[in-house]
Amino acid sequence: MKPAERMKIDRQPMTEQDASARAKNFREVNQGYADEAATQEALRCLKCKDAKCVNGCPVGIDIAGFVGAVADGDLNKAANILLAANVLPGITGRVCPQETQCEQYCVRGKKGVSVGIGYLERFVADWARENREDLFEPPPPTGKKVAVVGSGPAGLTCAGELSKMGHAVTIFEALHKAGGVLVYGIPEFRLPNHIVEAEVDGLRRRGVDIVTDVVIGQTYTIPELLEEEGFHAVFVGNGAGLPVFQGIPGENLKGVYSANEFLTRVNLMGGYMFDAGETDTPIIRASQAVVVGGGNTAMDSVRTAKRLGANPATLIYRRSREEMPARVEEIKHAEEEGVIFRLLNNPIEILGDDKGWVRAVRCIKMELGEPDDSGRRRPVPVEGSEFELPCQVFIEAIGTGANPLLTQTTPGLEVNRWGNIIVDENNMTSIPGVFAGGDIVRGGATVILAMGDGKGSSVAMHEYLMNGK
Numbered sequence: 001m002k003p004a005e006r007m008k009i010d011r012q013p014m015t016e017q018d019a020s021a022r023a024k025n026f027r028e029v030n031q032g033y034a035d036e037a038a039t040q041e042a043l044r045c046l047k048c049k050d051a052k053c054v055n056g057c058p059v060g061i062d063i064a065g066f067v068g069a070v071a072d073g074d075l076n077k078a079a080n081i082l083l084a085a086n087v088l089p090g091i092t093g094r095v096c097p098q099e100t101q102c103e104q105y106c107v108r109g110k111k112g113v114s115v116g117i118g119y120l121e122r123f124v125a126d127w128a129r130e131n132r133e134d135l136f137e138p139p140p141p142t143g144k145k146v147a148v149v150g151s152g153p154a155g156l157t158c159a160g161e162l163s164k165m166g167h168a169v170t171i172f173e174a175l176h177k178a179g180g181v182l183v184y185g186i187p188e189f190r191l192p193n194h195i196v197e198a199e200v201d202g203l204r205r206r207g208v209d210i211v212t213d214v215v216i217g218q219t220y221t222i223p224e225l226l227e228e229e230g231f232h233a234v235f236v237g238n239g240a241g242l243p244v245f246q247g248i249p250g251e252n253l254k255g256v257y258s259a260n261e262f263l264t265r266v267n268l269m270g271g272y273m274f275d276a277g278e279t280d281t282p283i284i285r286a287s288q289a290v291v292v293g294g295g296n297t298a299m300d301s302v303r304t305a306k307r308l309g310a311n312p313a314t315l316i317y318r319r320s321r322e323e324m325p326a327r328v329e330e331i332k333h334a335e336e337e338g339v340i341f342r343l344l345n346n347p348i349e350i351l352g353d354d355k356g357w358v359r360a361v362r363c364i365k366m367e368l369g370e371p372d373d374s375g376r377r378r379p380v381p382v383e384g385s386e387f388e389l390p391c392q393v394f395i396e397a398i399g400t401g402a403n404p405l406l407t408q409t410t411p412g413l414e415v416n417r418w419g420n421i422i423v424d425e426n427n428m429t430s431i432p433g434v435f436a437g438g439d440i441v442r443g444g445a446t447v448i449l450a451m452g453d454g455k456g457s458s459v460a461m462h463e464y465l466m467n468g469k
Contacts, residue, residue, distance in 0.1 A: 001043060003046050006043055006044055006045070006046055007046075007108075007111075007112075009040055009041075009043055009044045010113075011041065011044065011113045011114075011115075011116055012033065012037040012038075012040050012041040012116065012119075014030050014031070014032070014033065014116075014119055015030075015031040015032065015033075015034075016029055016030055016031060016333075017029050017031065019333075019336035019337050019338075022189065022337065023303075023306050023307060023337040023338055024307060025189075025307065026187065026188040026189050026272055026307060027188070027189060028188070028189055028190070028192050029189050029190065029333055030094070030122075032119075032122060032123060032126060033119055033120070033122075033123045038070055038119075038120060038123045039070065039071060039073065041070075041115065041116050041119065041120055042067050042068070042070035042071035042115075042120055043071045044108065044115050044116075045064065045067045045068065045071065045108075045115050046107055046108060047064060047068060048064065048107055051063060051064040052105040052106070052107065053102045053103070053105045053106050053115075053117060054102070054105075055105050056101040056102040056103070056104055056105040057101060057102045057448075058101070058448050058449055058451060058452025058455075059085055059086050059092075059157070059448065059451050059452055059455050060085055060455075061081075061082060061085040061086055061102075061121075062081050062084075062085065063102055063117055065081045066078045066079075066081040066082045066120075066121075066124060067115065067117065067120055069081060070120055070123070070124060075124060075127050075128075075131075076132065078124045079124055079125075079127065079128035079132070082121065082124050082125065082128075083128065083134070086121075086451070087156065087157055087160035087161070087199070087202070087203065088153065088156060088157065088160075088199045088451065089121055089122075089124065089125035089128075090122065090125035090126060090129060090195045090198065090199055091153070091182060091191060091195060091196060091199055091447065092118075092121060092447065092448055092451065093118055093119070093120075093121035093122025093123075093124075093125050093126075094122055094190065094191050094195070095186060095190060095191050095447050096118055096121075096446070096447060096448040097327050097446055097448070098117050098118035098121075099114075099118075099327070099328060099329075101448065102117045102118075103115065103116075103117050103118065129195075129198050134202065134205070136205055136206050136207075138166075138206075138207060139164065139165065139166040140166050141166050141167075141168065142165065142166040142167050142465065142466065144167045144168065144232045144233070144465045144466075145167070145168045145169075145170070145230055145231045145232055146159075146162050146167050146168070146169050146170070146231060146232065146233050146234070146235065146461065146465070147169075147170055147172060147225045147229070147231040147233075147234045147235070148162075148169060148170065148171045148172070148234075148235045148237065149171075149172055149216045149222075149234065149235065149236045149237060149238050149406065150171075150172075150173065150174075150180055150236070150237040150238035150239055150438075150440075151171050151173040151178040151179055151180050151200070151210060152179070152180025152181050152182060152237060152238075152239050152438060152439075152450065153180070153181070153182060153237075153438065153447045153448075153450040153451045153454065154235075154237030154239075154437045154438030154439075154450035154451065154453050154454040154457075155171055155180065155235065155237035155238075155438070155454065156171070156178075156179075156180075156199070156200065156203060156451075156454070157450075157451040157454030157455050157458075158235045158237060158435075158437070158453075158454035158455070158457050158458045158461075159171050159203060159208045159235075159454075160202075160203050160206065160208065161454070161455055161458035161459075162458045162461065162462065163203070163206045163207055163208050164206070165458070165462050167462070167465065168207075168209075169207075169208045169209065170208075170209040170210075170211060170231075171208060171209070171210045171211065172211050172214040172216055172219075172220070173210065173211065173212045173213075173214065174213070174214065174215045174216070174238070175212065175213075175268065176212050176213055177212065177268060178200045178210050178212060179193075179196045179197075179200060180237075180239055181239055181241070181439075181447075182196045182447070183196050183267060183268050184260075184263065184264040184267055184268040185260070185263050185264070185267065185297065185300070186263075186267065186300065187263065187266065187267055187300050187303070187304050188267065189303070189307070190300065190330075193267075215405070216236075216238065216406055217405035217406035217407075217408070217409040217410075218405060218409075221409045221410060222234055222236070222406070222409070222410040222413070222431070222434060223410065223411070226433065226434075232433065232465055233433045233434070233435065233461050233464060233465055234433065234434045234435070235435045235436065235437070235454070235457055235458075235461065236406065236421060236429070236434065236435070236436040236437075236440055237436065237437055237438045237440065237450070237453075237454060238403070238406055238440055239400075239438060239439045239440055239450075240400045240401055240402045240403070240420070240439035240440055240443055240444055241260060241400055241403055242400055242401040242402060242403045242404075243258030243259070243260045243261070243396070243400060243401075244258075244396075244398055244399045244400055244401050245258065245396055245398075246292070246347065246396060246398060248347060248348055248349055248350065249349045249350065250349055250350025250351060250352060250358070250361075251350060251396075253350055253352040253356055253357065253358045253394075254352075254356050254357045254358065255284060255286070255357050255358035255391075255392055255393050255394060256350060256358060256393075256394050256395075256396070257284075257393065257394070257395045257396070258395070258396055258397075259291075259293070259297045259298065259300075259301045259395055259396060259397035260400065262283075262301055262304070262305075262395050263297070263300060263301060263304065265281050265282075265283045266283055266304055266308075269281035271283030272304075272307065272308060283308065284392070284393050285308045285309045285310075286305070286308070286309070286310050286391065286392035286393035287309065287310065287311065287392060288310060288311075288312060288314075288389075288390050288391040288392055288393075289302070289305035289306075289308075289310035289312075289313050289314070289391055289392070289393040289394075289395065290314045290315075290316060290347075290361050290389055290391040290393070290394050290395070291305065291313070291314070291315050291316070291394075291395040291396075291397055292315075292316045292317070292346075292347050292394075292395070292396055292397065292398060293315075293317065293396070293397030293398045293399075294315075294317040294318075294319065294323070294324040294325055294326060295324075295325045295326050295397065295399075295444075296325075296326045296327060296330055297397045298315060298317070298326065298397035298398075299315075299326045299327075299330040299331065299333075299334050300330075300397075301395045301397045302314070302315045302334060302339050302395075303330075303333070303334050303337060303339060305393065305395065306337055306338065306339055310393070311338070312338075312339075312340045313338070313339050313340065314339070314340040314341075314342055314389060314391070315334070315339055315340065315341050315342065316342045316345050316346065316347060316361075316363060316389075317341070317342070317343050317344075317345070318344065318345065318346040318366050318379040319343070319344065319366070319368065319376060319377070319379050320343050320344060320368065321341070321343055323376045323377070342363070342389075344365060344366045344367065344368070344379070345363045345364070345365055345366060346363060346364055346366055346379065346381070347361045347362070347363050347394075348362055348363065348364050348386070349361070349362040350362075350394050351388065357392065358391060358392055358393065358394050359390065359391075359392070360388045360389060360390045360391060361388070361389050361391055361394050362386060362387070362388050363386065363387055363388070363389060364381050364382065364385055364386050364387075365381075365382040365385035365387075366379040366380060366381055366382060367379070367380050367382055368380070399443075399444050400439070400444055401418065401419060401443075402415070402418065402419035402420050402421075402439075402440055402443075404419055407419060407421065410431070410434075412430060412431050413429055413430060413431055413434070414429065414430040418443060420440060420441055420442070420443055421436040421440050421441050422441075423435070423436050423437070423441055426456075426457075426460035427441070427453060427456060427457040427460055428460065428464070433464065435457045435460065435461055436457075437450065437453025437454055437456070437457045438450035438453050438454065441453065
């Protein structure tokens with residue numbers, strides 16, 4: 001097919017659950033491509049000789065290669081190409097912000113709409129999971145043992161890549177289930193747990209050992225892993241899961257959640273099934289809920305509160321819509337589901353009743369001033385504009401920090417003023433043989449950037465393990 005003919009094909013929409021129905025359940029919103037839609041979308045690719053889209057992929061997928069294979073109807077080849085570069089394609093196809101990464105570089109986007117690379121990635125990953133059993137031929141063992149701290153996207157990727165190189169890899173996970181933020185922080189309606197479980201099981205089949213309920217910094221320290229447990233190198237990918245609060249009055253009231261606790265109760269521990277007697281984890285079902293924040297975690301929180309019965313479920317953000325860091329698709333889905341957006345507003349106090357429960361949040365209107373260090377215009381309070389929003393649940397989704405438990409029990413490990421681990425260009429820390437990546441280095445970032453860190457670290461770790469460099 002000639003490029004001119006490809007240009008005439010419109011981008012294929014993703015089938016979605018009806019908004020009014022999905023706002024009341026936790027089933028996945030996006031339903032995936034049918035075969036014909038996937039083929040048509042793949043045919044939109046212009047097969048650029050110098051595929052710029054790869055420049056926007058932190059894990060270096062041969063995008064033109066796998067998309068071309070979909071267009072040719074060779075899904076087995078497409079899966080081989082995709083899985084060679086990405087050990088978690090079913091996950092990234094769902095939660096990776098492709099619109100600001102690979103799809104942003106797509107040539108078609110200059111004169112129209114980019115190819116749906118993320119949708120095609122999901123399609124191929126789901127096909128592979130359902131239609132074939134990958135036979136992994138283990139490489140010759142190197143005799144080297146590697147410990148990976150944390151089973152989030154950075155840790156899983158690093159472990160998967162190292163296992164391909166012949167190293168014996170053990171992942172240590174603090175929670176009772178592997179997946180890190182993928183299982184505790186992202187709701188079922190965006191990333192079903194069975195998808196994460198399938199990807200994790202794939203790593204187990206490759207020989208990766210995953211040990212849960214182990215807190216590095218308490219059960220073992222990094223020095224103990226190296227000196228007593230016989231590991232030759234360590235990768236730290238334990239994320240940044242320490243909740244951040246605004247420090248406003250009333251945060252000690254009952255009904256105030258950090259987004260971490262709220263989402264963990266619902267996602268990892270099944271709190272949304274508590275009323276049905278299917279779980280022991282309670283979660284407050286409020287008739288009115290307010291979430292503060294503008295990122296994907298805030299969207300996840302307010303959409304979850306909506307599904308738990310909040311009407312209204314309100315999102316407060318101190319800047320305008322243009323500055324919101326959340327994915328465009330997530331904002332769109334939230335609006336379709338009936339979430340109320342109160343932009344250019346900010347909470348200043350949480351108000352309680354005489355029994356210590358949240359009854360309302362006091363807010364103030366904001367206006368945008370000059371740009372701050374982030375390049376976004378600084379929000380400035382409007383004097384005399386205070387108002388109250390009634391609510392029984394208030395959720396703070398304004399970011400997370402680095403948990404100091406690991407870093408404070410690792411002598412000689414350098415961190416910055418935010419408590420994030422400092423690494424060099426090879427992701428090695430100040431301690432030889434100890435590498436790090438993901439949110440514990442970057443602060444709050446995306447799943448795919450964490451995966452890029454894990455993959456890059458695996459290359460450097462292999463060189464260190466084999467050559468001492």
